[in-house]
Amino acid sequence: MALEWEQAQEKKQDHTPPQVPIRTPPTPITRPPSEISCFVDAAWDARSKRSGVAWRISRNQPHLRLSGTQIFEAVxxxxxxxxxxLLTGIKQTLQMGFQSAAFYSDCQTLTRAINCKNQIIEIFGVLHDIDHFSSRFSSISFQFVSRSQNGETDALAKRALKVHVSSLPSL
Structure with missing residues (x-):
């Protein structure tokens, strides 16, 4: 037992500094060539309770750019x-036959609710529909982008709402 104790003491005195693991930079996320990016945005008019929504789909290889708008009442x-x-963008993407997509929105509350599986009473039904249609993709992600990165889609949504409001007859 004394011999074991001495050997243990010798091991304690051998103070080689512990090796610190070398941090390697994270590998950049590579998206499959078949994955597309879909930017979505909305413009809302509080007085009329109308909303113009827009989606913009792009893919680098081969070059692809599609966009569209829709008006919703009683929003x-x-x-x-x-x-x-977002729901409109998801449906359009599926309708075009894409199976892999990254969706970008400048609404942090929405992207956080989807990614964290938070239930927000105000949009409960729409979140349920988003979840339902999302299950049809082989790969899907939802990411927050700043308004400055979503400017083109924002302009589409605002233009759709403005054109719709100006084309309505005055009462």
């Missing part, structure tokens, strides 16, 4: 409008 808030924009 209760900007958050509902943003969630309808």
């Amino acid at each position: 209760s808030s900007p958050l509902v409008a943003e969630s309808l924009a």
